[in-house]
Amino acid sequence: IHNVKWKWYEVNLSKREFELILYFAQNKERIVTKSELAEKIWGIYEVWDDQKVVEVYIGYLRKKIGKNIIEPLSS
Numbered sequence: 001i002h003n004v005k006w007k008w009y010e011v012n013l014s015k016r017e018f019e020l021i022l023y024f025a026q027n028k029e030r031i032v033t034k035s036e037l038a039e040k041i042w043g044i045y046e047v048w049d050d051q052k053v054v055e056v057y058i059g060y061l062r063k064k065i066g067k068n069i070i071e072p073l074s075s
Helices: 015-026 034-042 052-065
Strands: 002-006 009-013
Touching: 002 015, 009 015, 009 052, 015 034, 015 052, 034 052
Parallel strands: none
Antiparallel strands: 002 009
């Protein structure tokens, strides 16, 4: 489990959730595709018809940190 700060509170993330949020943060200036996430996070390089796992994990993140996961942190 990884603890990250989101706005004013801490959020506990699984390994995959943490890898996703880190990847999104490192690529915040561009659109990231499900295929790219499948390759970079899950290590799946061939054509991957069922990308539901990516959607499921993004859903987990949204539940934990809110619906807009790319919302900038306020200072």
